[in-house]
Amino acid sequence: MSWQTVDGAHEGHAAIEVPGGHEVTGIQGDTLILDDGTKVSISETAGWRARCTCSWKAELMIERVTDRDVEPKSHQAFDPEGGPAPKWVETTCHTEWLDHVRPENLKSVCQAAEASRASDRSLDEAVAAARESGASWADIGDAVGISRQSAHVRWRRFDATDQ
Ligand SMILES: [Zn+2]
Known part of the structure; x- marks a missing residue:
């Protein structure tokens, strides 16, 4: 499950985080494939974090906790298995990713509006010159x-x- 901006410049997902800083690039059954080609068990899942193809990542990782008797804190999720993010974690990551791309989208609107004003201005000037x-x-x-x-x-x- 991934999310894309209309222009395709950003593609985000709820990434599985593992200890050691490697990125998970795939899942095969109960095995996570890391960006250096090594494989670890899904039980190595430390948590989940929104990541984007532009190299942005959410500040906070939602930590996986496996102790059923401990009440999870707001940035923790109980998940005995590991692997893909639980539904609500994925939703949280999606929201964070939307906050990340929203300023970008507004920047394009500002640029387009500026270009539109500039072309209106040059049309006005051309018309005035033609009238003269x-x-x-x-x-x-x-x-x-x-x-x-x-x-x-x-x-x-x-x-x-x-x-
Ligand atoms: Zn991005």
Whole structure:
């Protein structure tokens, strides 16, 4: 189970964490395959943490606890087996990952809005210059792909002599 941003730049998942800092790259039955090719039992699962392909990872690992008699703390999950994250842990990781990608998404909106403002500005300037050199509203409407009337309504404020 993994989550992807629309542009595919980020792919996150609830990663299985093992002691020693190696990343788990696969599961075969009761065996975890690590990024250095070694294999360990799923009972080595230390916990779970949201990770992303951009190399971001959640600060906090949700720790796996195996003692049924101890009440788990908020960042702990009782799981006698190990392996893939329990459902609620996966949901928590997903939420953390969404918080990680949200600023990125907003950054693209800001960039697109800025580009849109810049192109509006250069269109305004081009229209003003065309009016100064004698183009009619019909000419400008044709060039932009809108009606004479729409062109006039949109840009008449640049036209000192045309009230
Ligand atoms: Zn990411």
